[in-house]
Amino acid sequence: MQLSDLVSKAMTPACRxxxxxxxxxxxxxxxxxxxxxxxxxxxxxLIWPRxxxxxxxxxxxxxxxxxxxxxxTALLLTHEMPQIIxxxxxxxxxxxxxxxxxxxxPVEVRHRQxxxxxxxxxxxxxxxxxxxxxxxxxxxLREALKKLGAQxxxxxxxxxx
Numbered sequence: 001m002q003l004s005d006l007v008s009k010a011m012t013p014a015c016r017x018x019x020x021x022x023x024x025x026x027x028x029x030x031x032x033x034x035x036x037x038x039x040x041x042x043x044x045x046l047i048w049p050r051x052x053x054x055x056x057x058x059x060x061x062x063x064x065x066x067x068x069x070x071x072x073t074a075l076l077l078t079h080e081m082p083q084i085i086x087x088x089x090x091x092x093x094x095x096x097x098x099x100x101x102x103x104x105x106p107v108e109v110r111h112r113q114x115x116x117x118x119x120x121x122x123x124x125x126x127x128x129x130x131x132x133x134x135x136x137x138x139x140x141l142r143e144a145l146k147k148l149g150a151q152x153x154x155x156x157x158x159x160x161x
Contacts, residue, residue: 025091032091033084040107041069041077046097062098074102118154125153 030038046063065088069077077084081100088097121129129149136142 025088028091032087034087037069037073037077037084040073041067042107043067044103047101062095064099064101065097066101066103068103068105069107071104073107074104077102118151121150121154126150129153 025032026043029043033041044066046065048063049061051060067077077100085097085100089095129146132149133142133145136145
């Protein structure tokens with residue numbers, strides 16, 4: 001069993017208490033909302049409208065997503081709210097969220113670690129990469145493959161290829 005499965009099983013009950021069906025939206029949040037809001041806006045809970053006994057799940061009213069962020073980001077977010085709601089609903093595959101309620105409070109911004117600088121390739125390594133992509137006719141594709149090859153070789157510095 002993968003670690004992600006274990007974590008998901010442990011987290012799902014906590015997420016359900018906050019209105020989320022699973023941890024999926026929390027894990028995918030940066031991908032859903034994009035680089036600008038991924039670290040500065042945090043989803044807090046989904047508030048679903050009360051269901052009357054005669055409504056089917058197909059006609060469920062959309063939920064309100066409560067997020068928290070700082071004041072400056074809240075202002076930017078309000079201007080882009082329709083696009084964010086559309087992205088969230090695309091993630092869910094149906095109109096799950098009808099509106100977003102913003103709660104202003106400080107957000108701990110988690111900075112991504114900088115990748116270490118790639119090492120410089122030897123002339124022998126560069127010539128092997130050139131040789132490998134020499135059969136590619138398209139110049140742009142050949143150059144892109146050359147850059148990719150150089151990055152792969154530089155990251156795998158211990159193997160020498």
